[in-house]
Amino acid sequence: MSAHPITQSGGRGLLDRYVDQVLPERKLRLATRTSPMARAQADHVARLLTAVLPDLTVDIVGIETSGDRWQGDLAQLGGKGAFLKEIDRALVTGMADAAVHCLKDVPGDIPLPPGLVFAAYLPRQDVRDVAVFRTGSPYHDLADLPPGTRVGTSSVRRKAQLLRWRPDLAIERIRGNVNSRLARLDSDGKVEALVLNASGLARIGGAGDRAVQLLDTDMMCPAIGAGVLAIQCSDRDTGIVELIRTLDDPDTRLHVTAERAMLRGLQGHCNSPIAGYCTTTADGQLSLIGMVFTREGGQFVYTHEWDTPGRARELGEYVAAVLNRKGAQDIIAGSPH
Incomplete structure (x- = not known):
């Protein structure tokens, strides 16, 4: 999807x-999960939409999903799709006009419901992960943690890469929204640090007075779609699609098209430690890194490929094919669903 013709021509009329x-009363219902981070994301999108149409009213529709209610292993609910199905249902049934998602939480092995599209990807924010240390911790760097120190994360991708770098750490599974995880970091004393997404942490106002270490992408390759907010709606509602498309960032769309094509080609599930990161080089080429790990990080396959901007999907498919030739499917098959 290219830059929006209305924004190019100035055709507000x-x-x-x-x-x-489709919105004669100029009121749009924007669905979101109910966590503080999700609400902050929806408020941000609402401000962007009203900047385009100042007389638009955006009502935030909070939806508690089965993934939010469940505190066990997400795989038992069918993976990350548990965060989406109730919101998808609201869009399909007309209870909401649009929805905001963190793209990294959208599964790559499950197609969108018929008729739903991502009409806009907002400009990508920080893709990096961060280590957040408990209040009062004497440590400020994961490299300084003694062997056996417990570090918390909800992500198999992060666990695999942490253990590849520091196999002597004890990685603890900690779920819940970011606010609750930060509260537990200080209150229960089970872990010395959490590893979280940098842009998500920024959306809730940061880590307070705790020490924070930014982890570069060479150490911690990002999740597919990291740092990207996606706005979803029904393709039948032309007016809503056109409005939301004014927020679409063409570069981000290219990058996530490549990353998600790679993810589809790998057919990974929510317990597959897969990482991928697409950028544009100084000479205008698309650059895509793809990695697949065993759950403990002891084995991994890696490739880095380039192509032209007009071949984002083909680049992602090619990277998936290269990884599969190197044994990615065997690694994924060994990750329990």
């Missing part, structure tokens, strides 16, 4: 007419 077809 055309956009107004599109929106009036």
Whole structure:
């Protein structure tokens, strides 16, 4: 999807007419999960939409998903899709007009429900992970932690890469929204540090007075879609699609198209430690790194490939094929669903 023609031509009148077809009262219902981070993301999108159409009213529709309620292994609920199905249902049934998702939480092995599209990917924010240390910790760097120190994460991707770098650490599974995980970091004393997404942490106002270590992408390759907010809606509602498309960032769309094509080609599930990161080089080429790990990080396959911007999907498919030739499917098959 290229840059939006309305924003290129300045055709506000055309956009107004599109929106009036489906939102004559100028009120849009924006669905989101109910965590503080999700609400902050939805509020951000609402501000962007009202900047495009100042007379638009955006009502935030909070939806508690089965993934939010469940505190066990997500695989038992079918993986990350447990965070989406209730929101998808709200869009399909007309209870909401659009929805905001963290793209890294959208599964790559499950197609979107028929009729739903991602009409906009917002400009990508920080893709890096961060280590957040408990209040009062004497440590400020994961490299300084003594052997056997417990570090918490909810991500198999992070666990695999932490153990590849520091196999002597004890990685503890900690779920829940970021606010609750930060509270538990200080209250229960079970772990010395958490590893979280940098842009997500920033959306809730940061880590307070705790020490934070940014982890570069060479040490911790990002999740597919890291740092990207995606806005979903029904493709039947032309006016809503056109409105949301004004927020679409063409570079981000190219990058996530490549990453998610790679993810689809690997057919990984929520317990597959897969990492991928696409960028644009100084000479305008697309660069895509793909990695697949065993759960304990002892084995991994890696490739780094390049292609032209017009071949983002083909680049992702090629990287998946290279990883599969190197044994990615055997590694994924060994990761329990």
